[in-house]
Amino acid sequence: MLKNQKTYLQVKVLPKSSQQKVVKQSDGFFKIYLKSAPEKGKANKELIKVLSKYLAICQKQVKIIKGEHSRSKIIKII
Numbered sequence: 001m002l003k004n005q006k007t008y009l010q011v012k013v014l015p016k017s018s019q020q021k022v023v024k025q026s027d028g029f030f031k032i033y034l035k036s037a038p039e040k041g042k043a044n045k046e047l048i049k050v051l052s053k054y055l056a057i058c059q060k061q062v063k064i065i066k067g068e069h070s071r072s073k074i075i076k077i078i
Helices: 042-055
Strands: 007-014 021-024 030-033 062-066 072-077
Touching: 007 042, 021 042, 030 042, 042 062, 042 072
Parallel strands: 007 030
Antiparallel strands: 007 072, 021 030, 062 072
């Protein structure tokens, strides 16, 4: 990515899944399966870790900007 370029992703998180994976949907959304339960921010931390690994970027470049307590989220990639 270019410096100072921002990208926004719309994701649907499916916590407490049996596996971790990222699936890009045909409509541009991402479905992200997480092993963590959605309690005490565990699923959000795992989401950032999984997305950063999938996109091959640093975890600090992934920010949840909307949907902190929801399964539907908007993620900003810096």
